[in-house]
Amino acid sequence: EDITDAELARGLYKKYFSHLDRATVYQRLGVDPQGAPRTFVSLRDYRASHRGQYDTLTDAELADAIHGKYYPDLDRALFDRSIGLEHPADPQTARDLDAGLMAARSAYRQAEDGRALRLFLRLAQRGSPVAQFNTGYMYMNGIGVTADPRLGELWYRKAARAGHLPAQFNLGLLLLGRGPERSAAATEGILWLQRAAEAGDRDAQFNLGHCHQIGRGVARDPARAYLWFHRAARAGDAEAARRRDWLEQELDPAQVDRLRREAEFPPSAETG
Numbered sequence: 668e669d670i671t672d673a674e675l676a677r678g679l680y681k682k683y684f685s686h687l688d689r690a691t692v693y694q695r696l697g698v699d700p701q702g703a704p705r706t707f708v709s710l711r712d713y714r715a716s717h718r719g720q721y722d723t724l725t726d727a728e729l730a731d732a733i734h735g736k737y738y739p740d741l742d743r744a745l746f747d748r749s750i751g752l753e754h755p756a757d758p759q760t761a762r763d764l765d766a767g768l769m770a771a772r773s774a775y776r777q778a779e780d781g782r783a784l785r786l787f788l789r790l791a792q793r794g795s796p797v798a799q800f801n802t803g804y805m806y807m808n809g810i811g812v813t814a815d816p817r818l819g820e821l822w823y824r825k826a827a828r829a830g831h832l833p834a835q836f837n838l839g840l841l842l843l844g845r846g847p848e849r850s851a852a853a854t855e856g857i858l859w860l861q862r863a864a865e866a867g868d869r870d871a872q873f874n875l876g877h878c879h880q881i882g883r884g885v886a887r888d889p890a891r892a893y894l895w896f897h898r899a900a901r902a903g904d905a906e907a908a909r910r911r912d913w914l915e916q917e918l919d920p921a922q923v924d925r926l927r928r929e930a931e932f933p934p935s936a937e938t939g
Contacts, residue, residue: 735789764795771798780811791822799826800834807841827859835863836871843884853884864895872899873907880910889917890926897930 714721714729721729730747771786784805790798799822805811807819820841826834842856857878863871876895879888893914899907915923 731789735785764790764793764798768795768797771801775801780805782811784811791825794829796826796829796831796834799823799829800831800837803834804837807837827862830866832863832866832868832871835859835866836868836874839863839871840874843878848883857884864898867902869899869902869904869907872896872902873904876907876910880914889914890922893918893923894926894930897927901930 721732724732734747767786767790771783771790774780774783774786784802787798787801787805791802803819803822803826805819806815806822808814820838823834823838823841827838836859839856839859842852842859845852845856847853857875860871860875860878864875872895876892876899878884879892879895881887885891893911896907896911896914900911918926
């Protein structure tokens with residue numbers, strides 16, 4: 668869809684960078700802070716202005732260089748669209764992403780944190796949920812960059828919405844730790860934990876059971892706590908098994924039998 672530079676900048680600022688100085692963000696995006704757009708330079712014009720310096724680079728390689736140098740915080744898909752870069756179907760894409768993730772993980776293992784973050788961020792901006800999760804983790808914990816919980820949460824959300832279970836789990840815990848026990852944030856945290864738990868994440872199942880046990884984000888419900896502890900225990904969580912057995916004292920035998928049978932069905936068929 669057609670979108671002006673000013674509209675793009677306003678949308679990006681509101682969605683991602685509202686915690687930063689507006690004028691600085693607009694300047695970084697190449698848009699006048701007062702709203703008058705400065706047109707993004709097309710790839711053809713950029714090549715022409717540098718008199719053959721980049722003739723050996725493909726359009727994708729040149730866009731990558733421009734984005735990394737001038738607009739690293741700008742959503743890559745929106746940047747590519749703004750300069751007219753097309754993305755034809757490429758059978759190498761999945762292999763390229765895998766190779767990029769391997770390089771980023773290698774840099775992280777070798778304590779090259781800044782390089783690891785740059786590599787993860789580049790892949791995250793291209794839509795990799797794994798890279799989005801790792802980018803969020805590094806921003807959240809100040810690894811290779813000054814800690815920025817807002818950006819960390821932003822990348823966790825992107826990965827969580829794409830179905831990445833560790834991101835759903837981390838986002839759930841993050842929201843549960845924010846504010847009162849029955850706050851809107853805690854309620855949303857429960858929803859993310861439940862999505863991960865229903866998909867089979869053992870840690871999410873244990874923590875969802877704990878929330879039902881103590882009434883964190885939901886009303887206290889020993890039966891639901893028992894159900895989720897039982898599922899986590901079946902997946903090998905010893906502490907979940909201990910809590911399940913302890914909760915059994917609060918339930919009558921008929922309830923226990925029903926809950927154990929219920930645990931055999933796919934969690935996604937239930938309400939949590």
